[in-house]
Amino acid sequence: MADQEEDFSKLPFSDRFAHKNWKVRKEGYEDAAKAFEKTPDESDPIFKEFTFDSALWKGAVLDSNVAAQQEGVNALCAFLKYGGPQACTRSRNATITPLVEKGLPSVKVITKQSSLEALLLYVELDKADPILDDLLAGLSNKQPKIVASTLTALTALYHAYGVKIVEPKPALKSLPKVFGHADKNVRAEGSNLAVELYRWLREAMKPLFWEELKPVQQQDLEKLFEGVKSQPPPKQDRLQRSQQAAAAKQAATPKEELDDESQGVEEEEEVQAFDLAEPVDVLSKLPGNFQENMASAKWKDRKDALDALHEAANTPRIKDGHFDDTIAVLAKSMKDANVQVVITAAHCLDVLAKGLQRSFAKHRSRIMPPMLERLKDKKLADPLGSALDSVVASSGLSENMEDIVEFLKHKNPQVKAETLKLLIRSLRNTREAPSKEETKSIAGVATKLLTESTEATRNGGAEVLGTLMKIMGERAMAPYMDTVDNIRKDKIKEYYESAVVKAKDKPKPAPQPPKTVSASQKRPAAPGARKTAPGMKPPAKRPSTPQSEKPLTSPAPKAATGKSIPSKLSGLPKSGLAGPKSRLPGAGPVPSKLTSPRRTITPHSDEDLAPVPKLGRGLAGRPLGKPVAAATSSPPPTTHQAGPSAADIAKLEELRAEKDRLARSHEDLRADKQKLTSQIHELRNHNAQLIEDHTRDVLSIKAKETQLVRARSDAEAAESTVQRLQRENERLKRELNRAVRQSTGSPLSSATADDGMGIYRDSASSNGTRYNQHSGIERLNSSASNRRSNYLGSPSEEKENGVFTGGEKAQPPPSFREDVGSGGENVDEGGKPVENWRRATEVTNQLKARIEQMKAKQGLQRQR
Incomplete structure (x- = not known):
């Protein structure tokens, strides 16, 4: 009963974490988590004990009681969440391997989730490389459930932080071994990891492991990748502490000062295969006779x-x-x-x-x-x-x-x-x-x-x-x-x-105008200089106020006169003494030309203006006692030192806004003018195009009319030619009929009298011979013999020795006399035959012999 009533809450956390009673350990884990949540910052003394003794967390993660283990992992998450980067770096060497071997494959779902959250916190607080090394070592474990849970943790890490934070190459190189595992759950988790990496890397991941997979495995993965290709590029879901600080800084920075930086953060380049691959020595692989x-x-x-x-x-x-x-x-x-x-x-x-x-x-x-x-x-x-x-x-x-x-x-x-x-x-x-x-x-x-x-x-x-x-x-x-x-x-x-481009011009921000506030803040330092203790050396040089930083209100005349002393001689006309005939009180006559030598005047502060002695005659020798006395006796006006008032600033802002509105209105009017000018140019171009088209059409119509007139004249000429030829043809027909009637005494048959060349057509059709390019003797022979048979006698008449003996001898037509050549020379104009027909027969026989010789010669040539 005494043990049960003992209060263990007063024991140190180190004793409670190592107690043999699991309930005491469980309560210690719970109390530690609550204490971490109540700490104001990371420097609280409660973190020191757990930071220096990392074995406490190893025991908490490896607790034999599942209920106590659950609370121990929860306490570790609270320690990391509120302890900061130092809690992460001091404890991860002792906790990552126990989390992989005992926390991730736990039978309790809450323990699994807490273990995974602890791993994500380790990456969030520092970097992912140590965590990734221990997780990849868990892939070599003999128990399939540890390998499967490790792959699940890897998938969650890549999903939360992406491949920019967690290096993808070690995981890609281990995928072939995972796909060759005997357990189906391991292979399924490996597929999930491959799909997650494909979301980030796309086709750039394949050169590292794709060739080591079997064709069936490649086909299965391609089917899984099809569902990811249509998705937009992934973004990092969880930020590291350093990224969170940068995001908070960006949120506090004005937008106009953050444009360029924010664009650079948002636009992330795609991971290329070059970034993932190992360098290969190509020169060593070239053949020795490459140059040859x-x-x-x-x-x-x-x-x-x-x-x-x-x-x-x-x-x-x-x-x-x-x-x-x-x-x-x-x-x-x-x-x-x-x-x-x-x-x-x-x-x-x-x-x-x-x-x-x-x-x-x-x-x-x-x-x-x-x-x-x-x-x-x-x-x-x-x-x-x-x-x-x-x-x-x-x-x-x-x-x-x-x-x-x-x-x-x-x-x-x-x-x-x-x-x-x-x-x-x-x-x-x-x-x-x-x-x-x-x-x-x-x-x-x-x-x-x-x-x-x-x-x-x-x-x-x-x-x-x-x-x-x-x-x-x-x-x-x-x-x-x-x-x-x-x-x-x-x-x-x-x-x-x-156009689709990847680059955008980022113009540099315009330089801001100089702030007038800083100039006005520097001016009140002059009264303070008068209050310095005596004996202190005044500054050697007084900084001059730029022209752009002068206040809007004009200073008093006396103050301006007092401040013009340390300036050079060239600046004297600005003080109101520009006239050459103006006289200074107590000074001599002003010379026509400034002949005094150039003196180097060291500017002093306002308190040193009184003891300045006279410099002599001329413009530089005017007495300075009265202005200095006035300057030292009366304090400087407040309007001269305080800068522009609020009303002036408001009026200035209003004028600037009005100027911007006028500038925008001017730009709009200018754009409208350019638009209207462009429309005028377009209409002019369109009008010129229409005029050009009209001129071209008119010229085309005139050309067509000219062609039509020429065609009509050609048609009329052709028609007149045809009529003339028809009349000539009719005349020739009549002449032929008259000649035939005179020679035979009877009109020609319709087959012979159809045209003037009917005799030749009949003779050619009856004999079947044609005139060729070698000789015209065949046509001459056939036409002559046919005409003799047609016109010189009847079929009953007999011929003895080439001379017609019976009947009255007929007169051959003129065409026959032209064909036979010399045979018709003895025929008189009256048409009576007075020629020697024996001689005609001999000529005909000679022609036939020649024809036979030529046929024989042509036959030999064809055989060759």
Whole structure:
């Protein structure tokens, strides 16, 4: 009973934490948590005992009683929450491993949640690296439930803090081992961790572990990744203490002073595969005969060497080394006559620039001009464009701006067009806004491209200006848009609205005007100087008040006279003594010219003005006793020292606001004027276009009318020609009929008299022979024989020795006399036959013999 009635609450926490009774330990944990919550700050003495003796927390986390363990983990969370960074760094070495082995896999849900909260607090208070090392060590535990709970804790850490706080590479390298685990719960938690990492890293995570997975595992993960691809980029859910302090500072800082900084905090760059990968030594993997093969005369050897380089360099991250010789070889390959060699060299440059990143910038000047020059070949536009994008991304747009602008003026249109596309892509992808000089250079060359002859180049120039305007802003691009006509301005505006860029110009804040309060605060120091004890040395020099810091109210005349003494002689006219004939009391006549020598006058404070002696005659020798006495006897006016009043400040602010309103109104009117002017120009251009179209239509109509008149005249001429030919044809028919009637005494048949050439058509159809280019004898023979048979006698008449004996001999027509040549020479005009028909027969036989010879000759030629 005595033990039960004993009050353990008076024992120190160290004794209660180590007590053999679990109830005492449990109550000790609860009391410690309540005591931590009541502490005013981290320096409370109650934290000292637990800070120096971290074994107390190890025992609390490893408590054998599950109820006491739950309260012990809760007490640890309260200790970390209120104890600060020192509580974190002193206790984590003793508590992380027990939390992984005993707290996370606990059977009680509250203990699991408290253990996970403790791990999150450790990361919140300091850094994640020590916590991550102990958690990854838990993945090698033999118990599957510990491995699964550790993976759950890792997923929670990445979900809360992201990959910027918690390093993702160790977890990614352990995923292949997790997916090969025999327990399905471990594999399921590994899939959850992979999906969480994919939310942050996307495709950049795959090079570290993807090749070590089985195809089935890759397919399963791809299905899980599909649900994440459509989600927006994740943000950090939980902030570290340092981030919380920075956020509180930002909340207390005025917004106008925080614009640039807040933008830099909000815009986080995506994690690239380069940041996660380990550097690879590419030079050691190159074959020993690489340089020899590149110098070979055979293009196949050169391509094989470049293929070997591409295979070795195709890695996310390359270790920097002596790549000068390799880059020189690739630059030389840009001039290779074989297209395949140039394409492979471009692929090598692409992977080298991506793998070296900033280390590739020192090789840029050697490789950039040859690549831009080779853009003249259309077949190489795509591989060279990809390589150029990588080079610009690795070295920055500013470093390559000079080469790009120079090649935009190239005489080859293909080079100019591809360089223009490169500039547009670079402006879209750059994260640093161009400087004012670079903006001027880009805008100048792009404005000139707007007047090119090819439409693609003009559109490219407009797109450059629109993209640059998206980065720099409309106000910064206004001076370059004044020389552009309205039609092109509309085109540039379209590209400006549709452009997607990553960089934004962050103009420096305008310098604030000097504060008048500081000047007015410095002035009251003068009366205090008069109260200094005697014997103290006055200051050697009195700081002069700037002109801009003078008060609004004008000072009294006496005070101004007293303050003009330490000034130079050139400042005397400002004191009201500018007239050359003005006389000072007690001074001699004023000379016409100031001939006194220049004296160095040391300014003194106001209390030293009284003992100043006379300086002599002239302007500088006026007596100073009276003004000084007045200055010393009467205190300085308060209006001169206190600065502007509240009413003056309010009036000044009102005037400034009115000035701003007038400036805005002026800007609006100016914008309206520009808009109306642009509309006038557009209407004028439209009117000119309509007039041009009308003139062109009128000219076209007149040309068509002229063509129609000419066609009509040609038709009339053709019609008259046809009529004349018809009349001639009729006349020839009549002449032929008359000649036939005279020769035969009877009209021709309808088959013969249809046209003037019917005799020849009948004779040709009956004999079947044609006149050829070799000789016209066949036609002559056939026509002559047929005409003899048709016109010289009837079929019953017989011929003896080539002479007709029976019947009356017929007179052959004139056409027959022309065909037989000399055979018709003996025919008189009356048509009576007086020729020798024997001679005609001989001529005919000779012609037939000639015809046979020619046929035989033609037959031999055909056989050959």
